[in-house]
Amino acid sequence: MQLPPALRARLAEGPGAAEPLPVVRDPAAGAAPFRFAARLVRFPREHEFFEEGDVQRHLYLQDVFTQVAEAPERPRVPEFPCQVAGCCQVFDTLEGYEHHYHTLHGNVCSICKRAFPSGHLLDSHLLEWHDAFFQILAERQDMYRCLVEGCEEKFRSSHARKEHMVRSHLYPADFRFDKPRKNRGPAPPGAVVPVSAKALGGHGEQSEDAMEVSCNGPVVSLPAPAEEGWVTPELPGRRAYSHRVPATICFGQGASRGFQSTKKRGKHH
Amino acid sequence: MWKRQQGRFRPVGCGVEELRRCRREREAALRKARREQQLVSKRLLRDDALEKAGGVATILGEAEIQQFLRLAQRGTEEKEKEKALVSLRQGLQHPETQQTFIRLEGSMRTLVGFLTSNKALLQLEAARCLHELSHSEQPAVAEACLPATSYLLTYLSGHSSDFIELCLYTLGNLIVGSEAVRRQLLPQGIVPALAACIQSPHVAVLEALGYALSQLLQAKEAPEKIIPSILGSALHQHMLRLLQPGPKLSPGVAVEFAWCLHYIICSQVNNPLLIAHGALSTLGLLLVDLAGAVQRTEDTGLELLACPVLRCLSNLLTEAEVEAMGGQLEDERLVAALFILLHFFFQKQPSLLPEGLWLLNNLTANSPSFCTSLLSLHLIEPLLQLLPVSNVVSVLVLTVLCNIAEKGPAYCQRLWPGPLLHSLLDMLAFSDTEVVGQSLELLQLLFLYQAEAAQAFLQQSGLQALERHEKEAQLKDRVHALWKTALHRGPDF
Numbered sequence: 212m213q214l215p216p217a218l219r220a221r222l223a224e225g226p227g228a229a230e231p232l233p234v235v236r237d238p239a240a241g242a243a244p245f246r247f248a249a250r251l252v253r254f255p256r257e258h259e260f261f262e263e264g265d266v267q268r269h270l271y272l273q274d275v276f277t278q279v280a281e282a283p284e285r286p287r288v289p290e291f292p293c294q295v296a297g298c299c300q301v302f303d304t305l306e307g308y309e310h311h312y313h314t315l316h317g318n319v320c321s322i323c324k325r326a327f328p329s330g331h332l333l334d335s336h337l338l339e340w341h342d343a344f345f346q347i348l349a350e351r352q353d354m355y356r357c358l359v360e361g362c363e364e365k366f367r368s369s370h371a372r373k374e375h376m377v378r379s380h381l382y383p384a385d386f387r388f389d390k391p392r393k394n395r396g397p398a399p400p401g402a403v404v405p406v407s408a409k410a411l412g413g414h415g416e417q418s419e420d421a422m423e424v425s426c427n428g429p430v431v432s433l434p435a436p437a438e439e440g441w442v443t444p445e446l447p448g449r450r451a452y453s454h455r456v457p458a459t460i461c462f463g464q465g466a467s468r469g470f471q472s473t474k475k476r477g478k479h480h
Numbered sequence: 481m482w483k484r485q486q487g488r489f490r491p492v493g494c495g496v497e498e499l500r501r502c503r504r505e506r507e508a509a510l511r512k513a514r515r516e517q518q519l520v521s522k523r524l525l526r527d528d529a530l531e532k533a534g535g536v537a538t539i540l541g542e543a544e545i546q547q548f549l550r551l552a553q554r555g556t557e558e559k560e561k562e563k564a565l566v567s568l569r570q571g572l573q574h575p576e577t578q579q580t581f582i583r584l585e586g587s588m589r590t591l592v593g594f595l596t597s598n599k600a601l602l603q604l605e606a607a608r609c610l611h612e613l614s615h616s617e618q619p620a621v622a623e624a625c626l627p628a629t630s631y632l633l634t635y636l637s638g639h640s641s642d643f644i645e646l647c648l649y650t651l652g653n654l655i656v657g658s659e660a661v662r663r664q665l666l667p668q669g670i671v672p673a674l675a676a677c678i679q680s681p682h683v684a685v686l687e688a689l690g691y692a693l694s695q696l697l698q699a700k701e702a703p704e705k706i707i708p709s710i711l712g713s714a715l716h717q718h719m720l721r722l723l724q725p726g727p728k729l730s731p732g733v734a735v736e737f738a739w740c741l742h743y744i745i746c747s748q749v750n751n752p753l754l755i756a757h758g759a760l761s762t763l764g765l766l767l768v769d770l771a772g773a774v775q776r777t778e779d780t781g782l783e784l785l786a787c788p789v790l791r792c793l794s795n796l797l798t799e800a801e802v803e804a805m806g807g808q809l810e811d812e813r814l815v816a817a818l819f820i821l822l823h824f825f826f827q828k829q830p831s832l833l834p835e836g837l838w839l840l841n842n843l844t845a846n847s848p849s850f851c852t853s854l855l856s857l858h859l860i861e862p863l864l865q866l867l868p869v870s871n872v873v874s875v876l877v878l879t880v881l882c883n884i885a886e887k888g889p890a891y892c893q894r895l896w897p898g899p900l901l902h903s904l905l906d907m908l909a910f911s912d913t914e915v916v917g918q919s920l921e922l923l924q925l926l927f928l929y930q931a932e933a934a935q936a937f938l939q940q941s942g943l944q945a946l947e948r949h950e951k952e953a954q955l956k957d958r959v960h961a962l963w964k965t966a967l968h969r970g971p972d973f
Contacts, residue, residue, distance in 0.1 A: 212822070212823050212826045212827075212862050212865045212866060213861070213862060213865065214819060214820065214823050214859075214862055215857065215858045215859070215862075217857070217858070218816050218819060218820065218857060218859075219775060219816075219820070221812065221813065221816045221857060222768065222771055222772060222813055222816045222817060222820065223772075224813070226811040226812075226813055227811065227812055227813075228810035228811065228812055228849045228853075229810075229812050229849050229850075229852040229853040229856055230849075230852070231847075231848035231849045231851070231852045232848065232851075232852050232855075232887070232890040232891055232894070233888070233890050234848050234887045234888050234890075234891075235888035235889055235890065236886070236887070236888055237888075237928055237929070239928055240886055240924070240925055240928055240929075241886070241921075243957075244957035244958045244961050245920070245921055245924045245958060245961070246921070247882050247886065247918075247921035247922075247924075247925070248886075249844075249845040249846065249882070249883045249886055250845055251797060251798040251841075251842050251845050251846065252794070252798070252838060252841060252842060253748075253794075253795055253798040254746065254791075254794075254795065254838070255746055255747075255748075256743065256746040256747060257517065260834065260835075260838070261746075261791070262511065262514055262515075263831040263832065263834075263835075264787040264788075264791070264832060264835055265510075265514055265519060266507055266510045266511055266514060267783065267784065267787065267829070267831075267832070268739060268784070268787070268788075269510050269519060269521040270503065270506060270507060270510065271735075271781075271784050272521035272522075272523055272691075273506065273521050273522075273523075274523070274524075300558075300600075306642055307600070307601055307604070309640060309642065310600050310601070310603075310604050310640045310642060310643050311600035311601065312640075313638060313639040313640035313643070314598075314600040314603060314638070314640060314643075315598065315600055317638065317639045317640075318638075318639075326598070328634050328635050328637070328638045329634060329635075329637035329638055330637065331637055332634070359668065359669040359672075360637055360669060360672055360673055360676060361669045361671070361672020361673065361675070361676070361713075362669060362672075379667060380630075380667050380668050380669060381630075381664050381667050381668055382630045382668065383627060383630060386630060387596045387631070388596075388634065
């Protein structure tokens with residue numbers, strides 16, 4: 212197949228349509244026994260016409276295409292500690308550090324130091340745990356926002372919300388990032404409150420929690436395949452909190468957030 | 481701009497010969513799977529550097545799995561815990577270990593516990609374990625991962641791009657693993673989660689997202705249950721944005737989203753909406769850009785992107801809305817770009833030629849302007865050179881020529897000079913009914929609009945060529961009619 216050299220030049224020029232030649236049709240064209248008529252063709256997804264292209268696509272997905280090539284070098288670095296004051300985690304890869312930083316210092320409540328996996332969950336936490344106005348409003352109207360991003364529904368209580376999340380969104384009843392605030396009225400009977408939250412809540416405001424910052428303190432609570440719940444608390448009596456970041460100190464992108472600053476918050480990605 | 485990132489995904493093969501053989505086998509398997517409507521693929525994200533350090537993985541038994549889980553929970557040192565999960569992950573590369581793992585009571589629960597733990601490195605390692613499980617071919621393994629999906633979705637709105645990428649590939653694998661997974665992911669909000677995530681600036685995240693979305697769109701139930709909600713979100717607008725040519729265009733990302741768009745468009749749920757958002761002009765510009773790239777670079781795998789772009793354009797052109805747009809889309813560069821791509825396919829991947837010719841048909845069927853461009857840009861000869869490739873290609877080439885010829889005498893007059901008659905006589909020597917039939921159609925149009933065609937046909941022993949087919953049931957009427965016309969019109973000159 213040989214292309215005229217002028218074709219490449221045409222591609223480089225700007226857009227434009229050719230002035231069409233006059234169209235003059237004779238009714239004898241396409242008359243029986245002939246049957247040709249110009250027509251647009253559409254192919255549905257499963258049509259065999261697509262077989263070849265689909266096979267190529269799937270070969271690519273299964274990576275038969277990307278042939279022998281070197282994996283990108285991950286720079287090895289000497290061990291270094293997390294730079295956030297009070298955090299003593301040590302790393303030997305930048306990726307590990309990055310992930311740690313985003314996970315534990317990314318969306319942090321400045322009041323109780325809990326870390327959340329998303330801004331959405333932190334926002335809900337700040338409102339529900341630390342906003343007095345929210346508490347007042349919540350007695351009159353539905354204030355508990357659904358925790359599933361993209362769902363706009365609100366509920367009278369965190370319990371009602373949980374029911375909604377389980378029923379409508381098929382979330383697990385013990386969704387770990389939904390911790391009802393303690394001592395807020397009697398817990399509704401039958402509410403599935405993660406044992407860890409209750410047990411750990413007993414340690415006061417700075418209770419150990421999922422994703423909370425912790426450094427060389429006591430053993431972290433981790434789930435056990437046990438009956439009683441997600442987390443088997445293995446906490447000793449008291450934690451040393453001396454390494455905690457003072458609430459007034461912020462660290463760049465992963466600054467912890469308190470209720471008072473939510474309005475000023477810029478989008479950080 | 482057009483440089484493919486390589487090496488992050490690759491087969492476990494070794495030599496070039498081995499790779500070729502492996503590829504042929506897979507191709508055959510995929511073809512079979514497609515015919516059975518079982519075409520499913522998964523991607524594996526593995527850091528080879530980590531694997532080498534870890535040594536050879538072995539199959540784990542129940543006791544070993546339990547031991548690693550316990551060690552990861554109760555180990556005395558961070559490093560020890562992490563190492564336990566690394567060993568578990570390596571074991572999970574084996575289907576046998578995967579089966580043992582999902583049968584072991586409480587194992588998934590524990591793994592999900594690590595996934596949601598406050599130890600970032602354990603969390604990451606747990607996510608990698610899940611990823612290994614998600615790659616399993618067994619639906620039961622995918623279904624065993626159901627307790628993790630709400631968390632995988634939650635993490636998509638985090639900030640750690642490597643972790644989000646891993647979650648997306650895991651979700652993408654689970655999605656095709658079982659319909660039960662999809663039935664859970666939709667109410668759990670996968671569409672809004674992806675719509676938020678698509679605003680990420682990270683190329684790796686976007687490519688992973690495109691992968692997960694394309695997996696979702698390939699589901700059998702997609703036209704009824706998935707595509708409407710995707711079109712109801714802002715996802716499609718972002719997809720089109722990511723396909724706009726320019727310095728920001730990433731080929732890896734564009735490939736994924738072009739396929740997503742193809743799955744949406746060929747399902748015909750709401751194509752006018754996509755047209756209203758500028759899908760046609762975006763895809764047209766991308767085609768022009770691709771043709772430019774094909775000329776500059778060698779063997780870049782651009783056909784992977786070209787294929788879905790051609791399909792999207794072809795199918796969109798059949799929508800009634802296009803007619804209403806008038807000549808807006810009649811940019812001659814589309815034809816030039818398409819021929820450059822046809823040339824590229826001809827050399828690198830002839831099996832994709834029909835897809836390009838399909839678009840050429842849809843461009844020329846109703847557009848005198850595009851037909852004129854083909855003539856004025858001298859593209860008839862290159863088109864005729866494609867005739868011998870295959871029967872399917874011949875029929876498509878002849879159809880495009882008919883599209884031009886049926887526009888009347890002015891078109892036939894420009895079409896006629898050159899090798900056309902010779903090529904048509906060659907086609908009449910074929911035995912494929914469709915190829916011969918389409919040649920007869922073209923001859924009829926030429927005889928009608930370009931009188932000297934009949935004369936030349938007689939002079940070149942065309943009647944003898946016709947004779948070969950006069951007994952063919954599907955052809956004989958046309959053969960006789962053409963015979964008559966030739967004898968009637970030819971001697972006049």
